[in-house]
Amino acid sequence: MIREMKRDELLKSVREAEYLTQEERQLLQQKRLHELVDYAREHSDYFKTYYQDLPEDYTLNDLPMTSKKQLMPHFEDWVTDKRVSREALEVYFSDLNNIGMPLLEEFSVLTTSGTTGQPLWMVRDSFHGKVHGSMMAVRLMERLGIDPWLDSSRYKMASIIGTGGFHSAVSSFERMKNSSPCPEHFLLCSILDPIPEIVANLNAFEPALITGYPSVMAVLAKEKLEGRLTIEPKAIACSAEQLTEYAYKMMKDAFNCTIANSFCSTEGGEVAFNCTCGNMHLNDDWIIIEPVDSNNQPVTDQTMSAGVLVTNLADYLQPIIRYHVEDSIIIEDGQCPCGSKLPIVRLLGRNGENLSFDIDGGSRTIAPVMLDFLPTKTDGILQYQFVQKSPKLLEMRIVYANGSNKEEVDSQISHYVKQLFKDNQMDAVVFEIVDQPPVQSKGGKIKTVVIDF
Numbered sequence: 038m039i040r041e042m043k044r045d046e047l048l049k050s051v052r053e054a055e056y057l058t059q060e061e062r063q064l065l066q067q068k069r070l071h072e073l074v075d076y077a078r079e080h081s082d083y084f085k086t087y088y089q090d091l092p093e094d095y096t097l098n099d100l101p102m103t104s105k106k107q108l109m110p111h112f113e114d115w116v117t118d119k120r121v122s123r124e125a126l127e128v129y130f131s132d133l134n135n136i137g138m139p140l141l142e143e144f145s146v147l148t149t150s151g152t153t154g155q156p157l158w159m160v161r162d163s164f165h166g167k168v169h170g171s172m173m174a175v176r177l178m179e180r181l182g183i184d185p186w187l188d189s190s191r192y193k194m195a196s197i198i199g200t201g202g203f204h205s206a207v208s209s210f211e212r213m214k215n216s217s218p219c220p221e222h223f224l225l226c227s228i229l230d231p232i233p234e235i236v237a238n239l240n241a242f243e244p245a246l247i248t249g250y251p252s253v254m255a256v257l258a259k260e261k262l263e264g265r266l267t268i269e270p271k272a273i274a275c276s277a278e279q280l281t282e283y284a285y286k287m288m289k290d291a292f293n294c295t296i297a298n299s300f301c302s303t304e305g306g307e308v309a310f311n312c313t314c315g316n317m318h319l320n321d322d323w324i325i326i327e328p329v330d331s332n333n334q335p336v337t338d339q340t341m342s343a344g345v346l347v348t349n350l351a352d353y354l355q356p357i358i359r360y361h362v363e364d365s366i367i368i369e370d371g372q373c374p375c376g377s378k379l380p381i382v383r384l385l386g387r388n389g390e391n392l393s394f395d396i397d398g399g400s401r402t403i404a405p406v407m408l409d410f411l412p413t414k415t416d417g418i419l420q421y422q423f424v425q426k427s428p429k430l431l432e433m434r435i436v437y438a439n440g441s442n443k444e445e446v447d448s449q450i451s452h453y454v455k456q457l458f459k460d461n462q463m464d465a466v467v468f469e470i471v472d473q474p475p476v477q478s479k480g481g482k483i484k485t486v487v488i489d490f
């Protein structure tokens with residue numbers, strides 16, 4: 038049985054699957070999907086009913102979509118273990134000392150930051166931990182040669198993340214610290230701390246490995262290039278946000294060390310990792326990602342999606358099967374020079390609602406991804422945030438890359454934004470670049486497109 042695979046079998050499978058052909062990986066997906074669906078039908082009251090009319094020889098496309106809105110109200114019927122009750126979770130969340138501690142002594146617990154409505158509760162069992170840990174060990178740490186620096190008995194690790202909640206980054210940090218023989222080798226900094234304070238703490242601590250969001254790492258790279266930050270880390274591991282080419286280059290220039298980037302999601306786990314060529318590879322032996330448009334119809338390769346249907350083939354406790362999330366993604370054609378056969382993806386993350394502007398007595402909308410695409414075409418932008426300030430005004434906040442010419446950057450990006458509005462008959466929208474840094478959301482990330490009025 039798949040969910041009884043041991044750690045060494047999982048490591049072997051993860052190593053081999055990376056070099057299987059697409060057809061071979063699809064067969065593997067199919068086998069894993071069937072075992073997961075059968076298990077869900079047997080052990081989840083929700084899926085028992087939801088899947089009652091499935092044909093016997095069903096394929097992925099026969100499975101109806103799911104979503105947070107649909108499943109969270111039925112949380113107790115959704116999970117496959119009756120011990121994981123709403124009450125047990127509420128008690129667990131009521132005590133902040135539980136961050137990073139297991140629920141019922143065996144499950145790990147995460148929540149989303151809950152920007153839209155009710156937060157998602159995600160409870161994972163040890164099998165999920167083993168699968169995703171194996172992928173991380175082989176396809177990130179081993180691939181990029183970071184594993185030696187993870188030995189916390191010899192090296193120190195610092196994380197600069199959003200603290201104080203049950204977000205996945207904090208929970209993982211606390212779990213690693215709690216299970217280490219040298220918990221004093223771990224330093225947690227909050228992204229809400231003033232930068233000089235973070236810099237002073239890092240200088241005193243001298244970590245070998247740093248983890249955090251790319252945008253924050255880029256700010257630290259600037260501190261390093263300007264001489265205030267003096268640490269010499271061996272590796273930097275980023276997650277959760279889009280890593281722009283400029284942020285990557287700046288980190289390379291500043292620290293001259295290995296840079297790892299993982300895209301993980303609460304629902305899907307470790308979705309994609311970067312390789313030595315800098316491309317993100319989708320872990321599609323354990324996660325099925327189906328890009329969809331705003332009507333939930335499949336989009337063809339090379340097109341940016343409005344959402345994705347996620348199937349997490351390792352999650353038997355709280356089945357995530359064709360579960361809709363608002364990530365925007367492009368699955369690229371072609372093979373990566375690094376030799377990995379796993380598909381290359383471009384991830385633009387989650388940007389929520391569309392922006393609606395008043396035009397000629399009516400209104401017109403644009404999708405956040407349309408704006409997000411523009412800075413990737415512009416030289417010299419390290420970090421950015423588009424903020425809609427009124428039904429007629431869009432502002433942009435920019436952190437410029439070192440050595441870039443502010444006027445040239447502003448003129449280039451203004452040109453693209455105005456062209457986008459023009460192309461959409463929205464010439465009346467006023468666009469301004471303001472002298473203000475991007476603002477972080479409560480969940481600790483910098484959302485690249487926000488509405489603020």
Ligand SMILES: [Zn+2]
Pocket residue numbers: 312313314315316318373374375376377
């Ligand atoms: Zn590659």
